[in-house]
Amino acid sequence: MNLFADAIGWILDPSHWTGPDGIPNRILEHLGYTTITVLIATAIAVTLGLYIGHTGRLRGLVVGVTGALRALPTLGLLVYLAVLFGLGIRFALLPTIIVLVVLAIPPLLAGAYSGVQSVDGRTVDAARSMGMTEWQILWKVEVPLALPLIIGGIRSAVLQVVATATVAAYISLGGLGRYIIDALPVRDYTKVLVGALLVTILALVLDGILIFCQRLTIPAGVRAIQISSRERSTSRSTPAVSSAA
Amino acid sequence: MFTSRRGRIAAGVFAAGAVLTLAACSSGDPLAADESESSGSETIAIGAAGFAESEIIAEIYAQALEANDISVDFKGQIGQRDVYIEALNDGSIDLIPDYSGNLLQFFDDSSDAKSSDEVFAALQDAVPDGLEVLDQSKAEDKDSYNVTKEFSETNGVTSLADLAGIDVPLIVGGNPELAERPYGPKGLTEVYGVDAARITFVPVSDSGGPLTTGALLDGTVNIADIFSTTPSIEENGFVTLEDPENLILPQNVLPLINSDKVTDKVKEVLNSISAELTTEDLIELNARNQGDEKAEPAALAEDWLAEKDLF
């Protein structure tokens, strides 16, 4: 408990709020890695997930890809890319973002895929019989209905990426992982805890924002129906996070 | 070579034991499993600091002790000094190769010992009860500040004492813990009067390895802390800055050991290694480990012992 008090004291100390190793800068760096990663991963995975969900093709790919990517050890992939590119530490951002994107793809892909899958076939048939094109069906029917699950996937991805972006510090980048990686060799557990606390708080704040978005995106008509079966909808839309690091 | 790896397996076997222990008492008292780890008083658990050279020397210790029928539990690389000293204190390991000057500063940062012998003498006093150091070797490997030849020539810098006088921002690369060490950026300021505002520290977690070298070469940093026995210093023509004020103390390799485990036999074996180990040996061993050959510590240790005709 004492350690906790020390860590809180450390965080509240104004001298830790300025400069490159200050809390605001580390949080900004951390947010930066997270944002770039989630944007790239969303572009790749959600596109793919919507395609698979809509066409029903390559369905085996979802399970295969997500399983295989999850098995890849983050630290190993990170140092492998860092060494392989032979860029020293100058462009450490590149291997870091690649590794984090790999990590973020499974939940995003599965969220988008299962989101589209969960749309009642009869709804899609109805849309088709009204003369909607496939594009229209995707954008006007499937995506709006799938949005809560897609955002559910984004929530999982964000939580994982925020927790895992700490490893970036191992290959000389910044971010909140700096506090943990720097404190590890000198056994400064207060600082390790500071890093962990800030990461957790950041994750919770981001998650809170996304929960809010998730609520907003449920179409009004669907919301009315869902109230009656709230139990299922919450159990499905809350994220099950996977391998953090 | 077989047995020196036993520690790794032992860790695994212990892990399996922990399952059973935890499964047996469903409340899962984690402390209950603790006793099963103490591996008998005769076994010497050997650790290494978090870089290859330390692991190579630890392997030499391990193989030599084993050749003398002393049972050994090889734990491999553990981490940096703060971590392995704690591991020595809590009995996780009994023996580790260390470097005299840094070890002295760790236990006593006010010591004014400068020469190798002074440092060793001061260290013997500074080591806390329960631990002791055996004979030191001639082999020395210390932190050293290096710049590229170009930087040295452009700025006329060959010594740490020159740094205060030049008007270039200093970007120092080194392991993260260097930021906290007395010989780190703080020491540059206190001992050599370099304005702290001019120093930026870039942490690189490879203990002065290829990435630190790369960072120095590509200009990400302009001063790099590299261990003096690293072959890359010579390969790249780096200029190692002189240290007239002895900011970095002499760093002779020596065994740091749990006093309970010191027997005459153990002492004799380890001292005979220290008597033979030289700085050139370290450079060669590191070159074989990091260069194209990528020889592993165990094999390197075997070769070294054979070469020196020990045991």
Add this chain to the structure above:
Amino acid sequence: MTWVLANLEQIWELTVAHILLSIAPILLGFVLAVPIGWFAHRFRVSRGVVLTVCGLLYTIPSLALIVAMPTILGTKILDPLNLIVTLTLYAIALMVRTATDAFDAVSKDVIQSSTAVGFGAWRRFWQVELPLAGPVLLAGLRVVSTSTVSLVTLGALVGMSGLGYLFTNGYQRNFPTEILTGIVGTVLIAVVFDVLLVLIGRMLLPWARVDEAARRGAGSARVKAVAA
């Protein structure tokens, strides 16, 4: 490749250590998460609390948790237990949610029928709920297994031997082959574990194969466990 062949012995030993460090968290995580998941499923009040705590647990960077363990448990700093307990916690965090979903998915009608023919709560759990939740539980266990095997590599940063040693060591001497060996080894362990779990599942849950509906349920639950 020559490096791999020259060092097969060490790689094998690291692999064995890695496997042994992985098994405990996977099994413990499963065994502990199933009852927790059942409680969360059964009692509405506990549900929110349990699921929130599990979500929260997952946001703690694992490295920080591993180094905090000696302080929390009073263990020695090189004790494999530090890693095992940390990974068990993550396994639980991951598994509880799936377990809750698995029990939720068991048809209420079936539960009521079993009560009607005289099953008590205890017998009903073992003979009705658990078997029917089996396929989804297995899907969750497979996810836990894969992610645990991958997380064991972090032990290398705190002096715990396993294939992660090849990552830190290879990084320090700029040696991609060594790192790649570690990655391939880790993935192989994960695949072997996965295949084993599927086989065990086929033995213990033969109805999952026969019953088409259950199979589909398991498939979608896997997707759910992956993301939803």
